[in-house]
Amino acid sequence: MVEFDTQGVILAFVGGSIIALAATLNLLFNGRVTGMSGILSTVVMGRRCGLYWKACFICGLLTPGLILVLSVKGWMEDGVTDIGKLKFTLFDTDMYGVTTTELMLGALLVGFGTRLGNGCTSGHGVCGLPRLSIRSIIAVCTFMGVAIAVSTTIRYAGSMEIGFIEDFGEWMDYAPRRRAYITLPVVVVVAIIFMILGRKEIKEILIATLCGFIFAIGLIVSGMTRVQKIKSFLTIDNNWDASLMFVMLSAVTINFVTFKLILGKMEKPVLREDFSGVPKPGKPDVKLVLGAVLFGAGWGICGCCPGPAMIISVLAERGGLLLGMTIVGMYLFEIYAWIETKIKEKTNKGDSSEPQGEEEDDLVDEKSATVAPSPSDETEMNSVDRTGANA
Numbered sequence: 001m002v003e004f005d006t007q008g009v010i011l012a013f014v015g016g017s018i019i020a021l022a023a024t025l026n027l028l029f030n031g032r033v034t035g036m037s038g039i040l041s042t043v044v045m046g047r048r049c050g051l052y053w054k055a056c057f058i059c060g061l062l063t064p065g066l067i068l069v070l071s072v073k074g075w076m077e078d079g080v081t082d083i084g085k086l087k088f089t090l091f092d093t094d095m096y097g098v099t100t101t102e103l104m105l106g107a108l109l110v111g112f113g114t115r116l117g118n119g120c121t122s123g124h125g126v127c128g129l130p131r132l133s134i135r136s137i138i139a140v141c142t143f144m145g146v147a148i149a150v151s152t153t154i155r156y157a158g159s160m161e162i163g164f165i166e167d168f169g170e171w172m173d174y175a176p177r178r179r180a181y182i183t184l185p186v187v188v189v190v191a192i193i194f195m196i197l198g199r200k201e202i203k204e205i206l207i208a209t210l211c212g213f214i215f216a217i218g219l220i221v222s223g224m225t226r227v228q229k230i231k232s233f234l235t236i237d238n239n240w241d242a243s244l245m246f247v248m249l250s251a252v253t254i255n256f257v258t259f260k261l262i263l264g265k266m267e268k269p270v271l272r273e274d275f276s277g278v279p280k281p282g283k284p285d286v287k288l289v290l291g292a293v294l295f296g297a298g299w300g301i302c303g304c305c306p307g308p309a310m311i312i313s314v315l316a317e318r319g320g321l322l323l324g325m326t327i328v329g330m331y332l333f334e335i336y337a338w339i340e341t342k343i344k345e346k347t348n349k350g351d352s353s354e355p356q357g358e359e360e361d362d363l364v365d366e367k368s369a370t371v372a373p374s375p376s377d378e379t380e381m382n383s384v385d386r387t388g389a390n391a
Contacts, residue, residue, distance in 0.1 A: 008223065008243035015222020016250030022215035023126055023251070024258040029207045031269030032277030034215065035123025036307035037114035041330045052198030053208040058310060059191035060212025064220060065314045066184040090220050095227040095316055098303055101165045102154070103318060104325045106302025107309065109294050111329020112336075117143075117291020120305045124292075125248055130255035131263075131278075138284050139292040146296030151234035154301065183314055204271050216311055222247040225311045231303040298329075 023034040030053070039054045068090065095103065114120045117139055119128065124143075128136025154160070191209060198205050223229045223244060232241035268274050299305055304312060306326055313323035 005241070005243055008241070009246050012222050012243050012246035013250045015218045015220070015224065016247040017254060018218030018221060019122075019126060019215055019247070020218075020251040020254035020258070022211045022218060023122075023255055024262070025207065025214070026211045027127075027259060027269070027275075027278070028262055028266075029270045030204050030277065031272045031275040033123060033127040033279065034211065035119055035127060036305070036310075037111075037120045037330075038118075038123060040306050040310065040327070041115060044327050044330060045334065052194045053201070053205045055194045056191050056198075056205050056209040057212035059187045059194075060209040061216045061307070061310055062183070062187050062314055063213055064216040065225070065311045066180050066187065068220070069180040069315060070184060090225075092226050092228060092316055095303070095312070095318055095322070097228050097231060099159050099161045099166060100168060100318065100321070101160045101162045103302050103322055104165060105160070106298040106300070107304065107322050107325035108329040108332070109298025110302065110305055110309070111298075111326040111331075112333045113143075113291045113294030113296070113298055113329075114306060115291070115330050115333035116336075117288050117295055120295060120307070121248070122305075122307050126251045126255060127259075129248075129252045130259045133279070133281065135282055135284050135288055139288055142289055142292035143296030143299065146293050147234050147300035148236060150297050150300030151231055151303070152236045155235045155237055160301075179320075180314060207271065215307070218251075219308055219311055225308045225315060227303040227312070227316075230308075234300055234303065 026032050026034045039057055042050055042054045043058055119139055124136040124139040129140060195202060195205055219225050224247060229241065233244040304322060309323045309326050313319040
């Protein structure tokens with residue numbers, strides 16, 4: 001039986017439209033696609049190119065959740081509020097129905113898979129599908145199919161639990177409100193620091209911060225920060241909740257129109273000289289498909305992808321663990337990429353073809369660097385291009 005909750009569908013449409021607004025503004029003003037895994041990986045890896053605006057984007061992304069937790073008295077326990085006759089559940093204070101074992105394993109696969117496949121639901125879905133990117137179409141079909149298959153299998157085969165990991169999860173439980181008192185001031189200070197460091201591009205950075213803020217509101221309103229709701233969407237059973245499909249439907253439909261107008265009618269974005277932040281068409285490859293498979297498996301296990309994971313880290317118990325394991329997965333990919341490079345150097349059998357890029361915005365952004373790159377910086381840039389340059 002398919003469940004179409006009218007209120008849930010409306011919220012999904014509204015949330016998806018808000019997400020589309022954020023992605024459109026980022027393209028219109030800064031000439032960039034909005035890919036969450038690319039943004040997160042640049043910041044956690046400390047890459048200099050694009051670091052300032054991406055760090056501020058994340059600060060903007062975290063802020064709505066922190067404000068919710070701290071300022072709205074009635075939502076502290078279950079994320080529910082009443083507006084007239086409508087009752088909204090904006091977030092869950094715990095990721096019910098997902099064991100700590102599943103959370104950690106799934107997040108690890110999400111982090112590794114999104115880097116290997118160069119994108120997630122935002123980069124490949126929200127920004128790739130509207131541009132009719134073949135790579136994105138293949139990636140989305142792959143990770144959606146795998147996620148549904150894995151989540152449904154877990155539903156009927158039973159949850160994954162390892163004793164000592166579950167004990168660790170209980171130890172990690174603590175109230176989101178308590179840590180928000182510390183996190184919000186830190187986010188504000190970090191944003192100010194990066195704005196000062198990137199003051200030469202302050203307008204771009206301010207727009208990126210605003211886009212992050214708006215994107216987070218869209219995710220929260222649509223239900224994409226509620227892990228149990230996502231799992232209900234990915235699990236095919238008698239109570240399948242299909243409302244979340246309207247998040248992607250509305251976001252992609254709106255962006256199809258806005259992206260086409262912006263890229264077709266404008267010679268350059270409002271604040272930059274070109275649209276170099278938009279990946280060029282590329283051919284599908286094995287890494288794209290394998291990365292999508294791993295990401296889909298992880299998403300099906302834990303019910304979360306990189307963008308929502310950042311917001312859930314400030315909303316829910318064990319949220320920090322979810323985001324932390326996603327980052328660990330990204331670091332594991334960096335180790336894998338380094339080993340692969342060394343093997344190719346020794347065997348002299350590296351692929352001489354042009355690197356296939358990603359639908360994420362993890363491109364080399366020369367304007368983001370405030371100083372001329374040193375040889376070591378150029379090596380880092382080449383490393384970024386190798387793992388994801390033009391799509």
